[in-house]
Amino acid sequence: MSALVHLDRISMVYGRGVSSVRAIEEVSLDIAKGEFIAVVGPSGCGKSSLMRLISGLHPPLAGILTVEGNPVKGPLKSVGMAFQNSNLLPWRNALENVLLPLEIVEPHRSRIRTERKQYREKAIKLLEAVGLAGFTEKHPWELSGGMQQRTSICRALIHEPDILMLDEPFGALDAFTREELWCTLRDLQAARGVTVMLVTHDLREAVFLADTVYVMSSRPGRIVKRCEVKIARPRDLEVTYTPEFQEIVHELRHLIGRGGEGAH
Amino acid sequence: MERREFLIKVVSPATFTVTLFVLWELACRIFKIPLTILPSAMDVFGALWQYREPIADNSFVTLWTTLAGFAIATAFGLLLGIAVGWHRAIYAGIYPVLVGFNSIPKVAVVPVLVLWFGIGEVPAIMTAFLISFFPIVVNVATGLATTEPELEDVLRALGASKLDIMKKVGIPRSLPYFFGSLKVAITLAFVGTVVSETVGANKGIGKLMLDAQSAFQVPIVFAGLLVLAFLGIVLYAMTALIEQRFTGWAFRGQANR
Numbered sequence: 001m002s003a004l005v006h007l008d009r010i011s012m013v014y015g016r017g018v019s020s021v022r023a024i025e026e027v028s029l030d031i032a033k034g035e036f037i038a039v040v041g042p043s044g045c046g047k048s049s050l051m052r053l054i055s056g057l058h059p060p061l062a063g064i065l066t067v068e069g070n071p072v073k074g075p076l077k078s079v080g081m082a083f084q085n086s087n088l089l090p091w092r093n094a095l096e097n098v099l100l101p102l103e104i105v106e107p108h109r110s111r112i113r114t115e116r117k118q119y120r121e122k123a124i125k126l127l128e129a130v131g132l133a134g135f136t137e138k139h140p141w142e143l144s145g146g147m148q149q150r151t152s153i154c155r156a157l158i159h160e161p162d163i164l165m166l167d168e169p170f171g172a173l174d175a176f177t178r179e180e181l182w183c184t185l186r187d188l189q190a191a192r193g194v195t196v197m198l199v200t201h202d203l204r205e206a207v208f209l210a211d212t213v214y215v216m217s218s219r220p221g222r223i224v225k226r227c228e229v230k231i232a233r234p235r236d237l238e239v240t241y242t243p244e245f246q247e248i249v250h251e252l253r254h255l256i257g258r259g260g261e262g263a264h
Numbered sequence: 265m266e267r268r269e270f271l272i273k274v275v276s277p278a279t280f281t282v283t284l285f286v287l288w289e290l291a292c293r294i295f296k297i298p299l300t301i302l303p304s305a306m307d308v309f310g311a312l313w314q315y316r317e318p319i320a321d322n323s324f325v326t327l328w329t330t331l332a333g334f335a336i337a338t339a340f341g342l343l344l345g346i347a348v349g350w351h352r353a354i355y356a357g358i359y360p361v362l363v364g365f366n367s368i369p370k371v372a373v374v375p376v377l378v379l380w381f382g383i384g385e386v387p388a389i390m391t392a393f394l395i396s397f398f399p400i401v402v403n404v405a406t407g408l409a410t411t412e413p414e415l416e417d418v419l420r421a422l423g424a425s426k427l428d429i430m431k432k433v434g435i436p437r438s439l440p441y442f443f444g445s446l447k448v449a450i451t452l453a454f455v456g457t458v459v460s461e462t463v464g465a466n467k468g469i470g471k472l473m474l475d476a477q478s479a480f481q482v483p484i485v486f487a488g489l490l491v492l493a494f495l496g497i498v499l500y501a502m503t504a505l506i507e508q509r510f511t512g513w514a515f516r517g518q519a520n521r
């Protein structure tokens with residue numbers, strides 16, 4: 001199995017000297033091409049930091065980080081990212097927001113002026129695939145939170161990135177919308193075979209979507225458990241009610257949990 | 265609904281203004297205030313009409329020097345604001361100097377400007393510029409600095425350069441701040457022009473008022489004040505209109521949040 005992303009005993013800190021914060025400690029993991037991984041763990045354990053690290057936005061302090069066999073030295077340039085906050089540009093409509101990455105990433109960047117029409121069609125198709133047909137010309141404030149999040153995910157996918165990084169993308173949504181978007185994401189990933197790293201607080205979300213779930217300990221973040229979810233795909237929402245599913249969720253819950261015993 | 269809007273936006277300020285003038289007139293008559301202390305509203309409007317030609321003439325000079333100074337301040341303020349917002353090091357370097365410069369009362373600079381450029385329109389334009397560019401710089405820089413770090417991550421992960429991020433996000437984001445600062449800047453520019461005119465100029469409303477004052481033509485002095493107030497309102501309204509036109513999304517966006 002060839003790893004797309006390879007981390008070998010990676011540590012990472014914010015800041016320097018006495019005031020530095022150790023965010024990640026000796027993390028080793030491999031992400032295969034097309035794999036869907038989820039990272040769960042207590043708040044502040046370094047999940048977002050891990051994402052920024054793999055994207056090349058923040059350098060590691062120690063350890064080896066390679067993507068496609070090459071050491072990462074700066075932003076990867078082909079990563080799609082989406083966050084809990086949709087971060088759409090309010091002066092652009094949904095379609096224009098989705099087109100934003102194409103104005104930055106080569107080779108689209110030099111083509112978009114001349115082939116704007118084709119690109120627009122592509123973006124409209126993508127928006128339609130996530131259930132936003134008829135909303136392409138709407139501005140962010142005319143969209144519901146769920147719609148904004150769908151748009152944000154489309155923006156992360158439009159340039160067909162190798163890796164999709166999602167940081168609690170459904171955190172701010174209600175339970176029904178969230179489950180609906182799980183299915184949207186599941187289908188998008190199945191259709192495109194994109195490699196996904198999902199950071200989440202929701203264990204059911206992690207188990208439902210991911211092939212592999214990593215559990216991180218509280219700060220500094222280490223990986224305390226790697227759990228392969230052996231539930232066959234395609235998964236239906238119904239699997240979340242099966243004992244097999246519940247058991248995995250339970251096990252993960254115990255690893256993070258310790259809620260009653262306090263933080264230490 | 266339309267009627268209500270009209271009542272609030274037109275009738276109410278008009279009534280208030282007229283009432284103010286009436287009270288002014290009455291006060292002057294009842295208390296028999298001498299003309300040389302406070303001329304009545306009628307006297308002032310009389311002077312306004314009688315000297316309409318020199319007043320119009322001088323208003324024009326004040327207006328165009330204000331606008332010229334304001335235009336320079338806008339261009340300069342925008343560029344400097346982008347520079348200051350670009351990088352923390354530039355910000356740290358320039359900011360103290362800017363604040364220091366801004367706290368010099370600009371009246372104190374006018375004599376220097378007159379010394380350099382002679383009596384005329386140039387010192388007025390320069391004063392208007394010097395006094396009004398600061399809020400533009402601060403606002404543009406603030407707008408640039410408020411780009412969400414997550415959005416910056418999204419773009420950087422795509423390989424966007426600093427310039428890309430500025431063009432796609434920073435500058436559009438700072439536009440509402442920029443247009444908002446224009447309202448403040450135009451008012452300041454106007455103040456700058458008039459201050460400079462009362463110190464060293466051969467034309468302009470400020471100069472007209474100065475001359476009238478030394479000739480004890482008090483009604484003309486007050487006519488000058490009225491004209492200044494009127495011009496100030498016009499200039500402010502103009503920039504407010506421009507602001508609304510260009511940054512409608514910012515107002516609508518906020519209404520929903």
Ligand SMILES: Nc1ncnc2c1ncn2[C@@H]1O[C@H](COP(=O)(O)OP(=O)(O)OP(=O)(O)O)[C@@H](O)[C@H]1O
Pocket residue numbers: 014015021022023042043044045046047048049050219
């Ligand atoms: N830009 C930063 N500068 C300094 N310290 C930071 C920065 N970002 C995060 N940290 C610190 O690094 C640690 C890990 O933060 P991180 O954001 O990765 O946590 P997280 O697991 O994503 O938390 P959450 O689940 O609450 O989002 C935290 O202790 C935080 O204080």
Ligand SMILES: [Mg+2]
Pocket residue numbers: 047048049167
């Ligand atoms: Mg986080």
